[in-house]
Amino acid sequence: MSYMDYVRTFKLPHSWCPGCGIGTIMQAMVRAFDALKWKREDIAFITGIGCSGRMSTYVNANTMHTTHGRPLAFATGVKLARPEKHVVVVSGDGDALAIGGNHFIHAARRNIDIKLIIINNSVYGMTGGQVSPTTPQMFRTQTTPYGNIEPNFDVVKLAIAAGATFVARESVTRPRNLAKLIERSFQHKGFSVVEAISNCHINLGRRNKLKDQITMLRWINDRIIPMNVAKRKDPEEIKDKIILGVFHEDKERKEYTELYEELIQRAGGKK
Amino acid sequence: MKKVVMPGNETVAHAAIAAGCRFYAGYPITPSSELAAEMSKLLPRVGGKFIQMEDEIASMAAAIGASVAGMKSMTATSGPGFSLKQEHIGLACMMEVPVVIVNVMRGGPSTGLPTHPAQGDVMQARWGTHGDHPIIVLAPAFPTEIYMETIRAFNLAERYRNPVILLLDEILAHTYEVVEVPEEDEITLEERKLPPSGLDRLDFYTYERHEGDPPLLPNFFQGYNFHFESLAHDEMGFPTTDPEKVAYLSHLREAKIEKHKEKIWKNESYLVEDAELVVFAYGSVARAAKEAIDRLRAEGEKVGLFRPITLWPFPDKPLKRAVGKKKVLVAEMNLGQMVYEVERVLRRDVATLLKADGTPISPVEFTEKLREEL
Numbered sequence: 001m002s003y004m005d006y007v008r009t010f011k012l013p014h015s016w017c018p019g020c021g022i023g024t025i026m027q028a029m030v031r032a033f034d035a036l037k038w039k040r041e042d043i044a045f046i047t048g049i050g051c052s053g054r055m056s057t058y059v060n061a062n063t064m065h066t067t068h069g070r071p072l073a074f075a076t077g078v079k080l081a082r083p084e085k086h087v088v089v090v091s092g093d094g095d096a097l098a099i100g101g102n103h104f105i106h107a108a109r110r111n112i113d114i115k116l117i118i119i120n121n122s123v124y125g126m127t128g129g130q131v132s133p134t135t136p137q138m139f140r141t142q143t144t145p146y147g148n149i150e151p152n153f154d155v156v157k158l159a160i161a162a163g164a165t166f167v168a169r170e171s172v173t174r175p176r177n178l179a180k181l182i183e184r185s186f187q188h189k190g191f192s193v194v195e196a197i198s199n200c201h202i203n204l205g206r207r208n209k210l211k212d213q214i215t216m217l218r219w220i221n222d223r224i225i226p227m228n229v230a231k232r233k234d235p236e237e238i239k240d241k242i243i244l245g246v247f248h249e250d251k252e253r254k255e256y257t258e259l260y261e262e263l264i265q266r267a268g269g270k271k
Numbered sequence: 272m273k274k275v276v277m278p279g280n281e282t283v284a285h286a287a288i289a290a291g292c293r294f295y296a297g298y299p300i301t302p303s304s305e306l307a308a309e310m311s312k313l314l315p316r317v318g319g320k321f322i323q324m325e326d327e328i329a330s331m332a333a334a335i336g337a338s339v340a341g342m343k344s345m346t347a348t349s350g351p352g353f354s355l356k357q358e359h360i361g362l363a364c365m366m367e368v369p370v371v372i373v374n375v376m377r378g379g380p381s382t383g384l385p386t387h388p389a390q391g392d393v394m395q396a397r398w399g400t401h402g403d404h405p406i407i408v409l410a411p412a413f414p415t416e417i418y419m420e421t422i423r424a425f426n427l428a429e430r431y432r433n434p435v436i437l438l439l440d441e442i443l444a445h446t447y448e449v450v451e452v453p454e455e456d457e458i459t460l461e462e463r464k465l466p467p468s469g470l471d472r473l474d475f476y477t478y479e480r481h482e483g484d485p486p487l488l489p490n491f492f493q494g495y496n497f498h499f500e501s502l503a504h505d506e507m508g509f510p511t512t513d514p515e516k517v518a519y520l521s522h523l524r525e526a527k528i529e530k531h532k533e534k535i536w537k538n539e540s541y542l543v544e545d546a547e548l549v550v551f552a553y554g555s556v557a558r559a560a561k562e563a564i565d566r567l568r569a570e571g572e573k574v575g576l577f578r579p580i581t582l583w584p585f586p587d588k589p590l591k592r593a594v595g596k597k598k599v600l601v602a603e604m605n606l607g608q609m610v611y612e613v614e615r616v617l618r619r620d621v622a623t624l625l626k627a628d629g630t631p632i633s634p635v636e637f638t639e640k641l642r643e644e645l
Contacts, residue, residue, distance in 0.1 A: 042492065044492070062492060063499070070328060073329035073332035077332065078340045082491070103325060103329055269315045
């Protein structure tokens with residue numbers, strides 16, 4: 001087996017723009033599948049709508065391309081029906097945090113064993129580049145022609161506050177680290193969130209003087225800082241930086257479907 | 272058969288379990304909440320799963336997710352929640368996933384009359400989700416019928432791989448009545464047809480089939496790495512915008528219901544044969560109609576009832592056969608919805624008895640109205 005066995009190669013070429021970070025994230029994810037030797041038949045891979053949503057077409061597993069913002073709700077049904085299987089969701093920043101924000105916080109609260117990767121490119125790419133909950137302030141988008149006045153969500157803080165038991169952040173500019181981090185999140189039992197910082201030079205960059213992938217990836221690379229490095233810095237010095245690493249890992253809290261099996265036992269139901 | 276006293280909401284729950292339903296996702300809403308409560312009690316006892324989701328949309332999604340993973344699955348709601356579920360009902364039509372949706376109708380629009388009955392969702396049940404789609408809608412009227420139609424809803428969903436909507440109203444959902452609960456061997460259950468397991472790969476195009484058949488799709492984890500797609504898709508289930516392919520599957524989705532509507536239709540003709548005036552009514556309204564018809568018959572008046580149990584696909588042929596050229600009165604707890612369908616099928620105007628103020632149409636009102644029309 002190689003990581004390419006988790007790809008529906010007959011569906012290539014993919015529909016993403018040249019230089020898009022989604023391809024990098026997809027490769028990091030299928031490398032994690034391969035590293036863990038997960039059987040394709042045991043993986044449910046579910047996506048929502050948007051550029052990220054198209055990934056379910058290309059991943060060779062049990063896949064479902066659902067509605068905007070709701071892949072976690074579908075995944076919850078799949079996981080409850082077959083708790084022994086691997087359930088993975090990829091969702092964009094608009095998908096997971098705007099229209100799907102409710103499902104995100106409640107999946108985290110339940111601590112259901114779903115592995116969520118949020119592709120955060122700070123914009124609605126597929127629809128032409130509208131402001132998203134993670135668009136930096138004062139950035140121009142199709143729907144913020146005078147600059148974005150809204151503050152953006154911190155995915156990591158939101159996930160931890162909502163109850164996710166594994167929360168981490170990586171960047172597409174560090175693909176090997178990203179693959180390793182995703183692999184680690186997949187080994188966690190409980191609701192895990194990996195925020196993958198990505199680039200949309202086409203629909204966000206071009207409106208903000210970051211119009212090609214190299215410029216935009218450099219811009220991301222200049223803003224990121226690994227957690228171990230950040231720890232040694234003066235907080236004032238890194239206040240505008242995006243910290244990468246594992247922010248939260250709780251191995252004690254019981255996972256939802258395990259608790260459900262206990263509930264069935266209590267109710268006297270046969271397994 | 273044993274007799275049990277319970278309200279409609281509980282009847283649906285018990286019938287769902289008997290039908291093999293092992294997954295329920297829902298959200299509290301009056302007047303359907305007792306159905307969820309009953310399922311939360313019953314499902315774990317049979318090893319099934321109940322989950323109260325964060326909203327109506329999520330509960331529809333979770334029910335579909337569980338169905339894709341192989342479970343007979345359902346959700347229940349009322350008016351506002353039914354509106355919220357529409358997008359995912361369309362997804363289940365598009366992906367051809369079996370699922371049962373119960374809508375206990377209450378007064379609308381908007382928050383409306385949460386504790387009062389209505390029949391204002393009959394057109395939404397047919398056309399609520401966007402785009403052309405096939406749908407089956409059942410509207411039982413009597414306690415034992417609620418039980419049997421719930422089982423039929425699951426059977427039809429599995430047979431045709433399509434959402435099936437079961438419509439109750441506040442009266443049916445909350446009235447404690449005697450239900451004749453059949454024994455296990457008195458009911459027939461249908462299981463979804465799956466491709467054989469253990470093949471290297473599926474050697475056919477999954478969405479391709481004879482006109483009128485449901486597609487032969489594998490469940491998740493059956494071993495075939497199948498793709499379920501909400502976009503218009505081709506015969507393999509992958510997105511396409513090719514007009515020929517889009518039209519092909521859209522036609523097949525419609526055909527699987529259209530070709531079998533004779534088998535899906537179910538209706539009751541009560542004292543119709545010699546009737547001069549036939550009432551068209553469904554759900555709880557039909558019960559008041561029956562009462563009024565009995566009273567008028569005792570006085571020698573020739574009135575009858577045509578009661579569709581399958582609302583959609585609309586029973587056009589049975590209706591035409593039953594009423595012929597007889598005078599017709601359509602009664603419903605809304606400002607006129609099914610009446611347009613009746614008029615379309617009969618190609619003439621009919622009389623109406625309509626009410627949408629949160630109160631049921633009483634047998635007395637019926638009797639008076641029928642006397643006027645006779």
